[in-house]
Every structure is written in C-alpha cells, then in structure tokens.
Amino acid sequence: MAASFSPSPHDLALFVHISPRGHTLLLLYVDDMIINGDDSEYIAFVKACLRDQFFMADLGPLRYFVGIEVSSTSDDFYISQEKYIQDLLARAALGDERTVETPMELNVNLQPTDGDHLPDPTRYRHLVGSLVYLAVTRPDISYPVYILSQFVSAPTIVHYSHLLRVLCYLRGTITRRLFFPRSSSLQLQCYSDATWASDPSDRRSLSAYCVFFGGSLIA
Structure with missing residues (x-):
C-alpha cells in the first residue's frame, strides 16, 4: 500500500511499518481499523493516505473495540469487558442478584452423565461461547469455561447450574481488568x-x- 505497510506472516489482519528512524507502526483491520505506534507524524500521514482512498472517520484514541474497553494514563493501559459482561448478564436473565467469591467450587469433577439433559441446549451453548470470548480479558474464568465447554453438545441441568455460578461470579467482579504498564520490560x-x-x-x-x-x- 502507499504508506509502505507489509502484511504480517502471523496474522492476515495485521500490517507492519518500520520507519527510517526505527519507529514501528501497527495497523490492525478487523471490523474497524486501528493504527498504533510511536511516530505521530507518520500516523497522520497514514490517515491522510487512507482518506484519499476511502470514506472514513477518525474516531480518535482507542476506547472501545469489538467488545473490549481500553483506558490509559501516562503510565499504563487497562483493558476490560465490563459492558460486555453487563450485556451478557442481561441476556442470561438471571433470576436473583446473588454473587459468589469463586467462579467454580473446589474439587468439582463434572461428568457427561451428571443430571438430566437440558431440553433445549441453545442458551447454554450461547452463554459458554460468550464466556470463551470474555476470557480474553478475564483469565480468572478460563478454567471453568474450559470445563463447561466440554459439554456443549449435550449439557445437563447440573452443567447449567455451574454455568450460572460463573455468571454470578462475574456480576460480583465486573470491574476487574487487565493492567499493562508502559514501562514494562x-x-x-x-x-x-x-x-x-x-x-x-x-x-x-x-x-x-x-x-x-x-x-x-x-x-
């Protein structure tokens, strides 16, 4: 392309540019386009090139992207999915407002034959799929999601009760987020x-x- 970006061999949606001064710029295209780097002049040049070729709007610094919220200070970055969790809890339509301290009970060994099968597994599959994506910023639920995803083909009432526990845990920990310091090695x-x-x-x-x-x- 005119701005001299090269496609990454590791991700077809990622393009990389290294300026003569050694600055690295990353361009990521999924549903929207994200430009990131430490050369503000070249970023402005890339935006101008894109405006010449496409109808586009500059939305400013990254705040929200594919369900992931990004905030930053002069010293660090935070990413979270608080709104995504709120929407997920609304879709789940939980009947109570309780919270729990852990996403799964200790020493739980779920089996495919635990309890009666759900007459319609659609909601179970939808919620587990949403939790898989949520684990991007919430690694604390990775293990229970891994366990619960093993039963999406034929979930039971017991499996569903453990799924609801994960949602109750998320309700009580909705503001947790990942921290990325700028000064990291x-x-x-x-x-x-x-x-x-x-x-x-x-x-x-x-x-x-x-x-x-x-x-x-x-x-």
Whole structure:
C-alpha cells in the first residue's frame, strides 16, 4: 500500500511499518481499523493516505473495540469487558442478584452423565461461547469455561447450574481488568502446568499455561 505497510506472516489482519528512524507502526483491520505506534507524524500521514482512498472517520484514541474497553494514563493501559459482561448478564436473565467469591467450587469433577439433559441446549451453548470470548480479558474464568465447554453438545441441568455460578461470579467482579504498564520490560516469560491423566471422563491430561510480556499477561 502507499504508506509502505507489509502484511504480517502471523496474522492476515495485521500490517507492519518500520520507519527510517526505527519507529514501528501497527495497523490492525478487523471490523474497524486501528493504527498504533510511536511516530505521530507518520500516523497522520497514514490517515491522510487512507482518506484519499476511502470514506472514513477518525474516531480518535482507542476506547472501545469489538467488545473490549481500553483506558490509559501516562503510565499504563487497562483493558476490560465490563459492558460486555453487563450485556451478557442481561441476556442470561438471571433470576436473583446473588454473587459468589469463586467462579467454580473446589474439587468439582463434572461428568457427561451428571443430571438430566437440558431440553433445549441453545442458551447454554450461547452463554459458554460468550464466556470463551470474555476470557480474553478475564483469565480468572478460563478454567471453568474450559470445563463447561466440554459439554456443549449435550449439557445437563447440573452443567447449567455451574454455568450460572460463573455468571454470578462475574456480576460480583465486573470491574476487574487487565493492567499493562508502559514501562514494562521486553522479556517474554511462559509458565505451564499439567495434571497427568486427570480428566475423570476420558483420563486425558489437563494442562494450562500463561505467557507474560514483561509484566503484562498476553496469553
């Protein structure tokens, strides 16, 4: 393209430009277009090039994108999905206002045969799918979502009750968010763990990992 961006080999929606002064600009296109980088002059140039080719509106600094809220200060960034959780709770139409301290009870071993099957699993599947996306900014629900997603083909009343517990937990922790300091180092660290042959239904191993870029959780 005219602004000299090259497509990333790792993501077809991501384009990268490195200026002669060593500044890196990232252009991400999903439903909207995001330009990020540390060269304000070149960002203005890219916007001008895009306006010459397309009808577009500059929405200013990133605040909200595909359900993810972004806020920043001079020292850090925060990302969250508070509005997404509010919409999810509204769609779930919970019958009470209770909250819980944890997303899943300790030592729960759910089985495919626990309880009677739901006559219509549509809502269960919809809610679990929404929680999978929510885990992008809420890694604290990753484990229960992983467990509950195993039963989307034939969920039972018991599975659904545990799903509702996750929603009650989110209601009480709706303001939690991820923190990304601007002064973070560029060191990449990965932690992993596994429990061998611990799945009670098929004896497969359960594993988990988290990846930090400096002090920021990225995966």
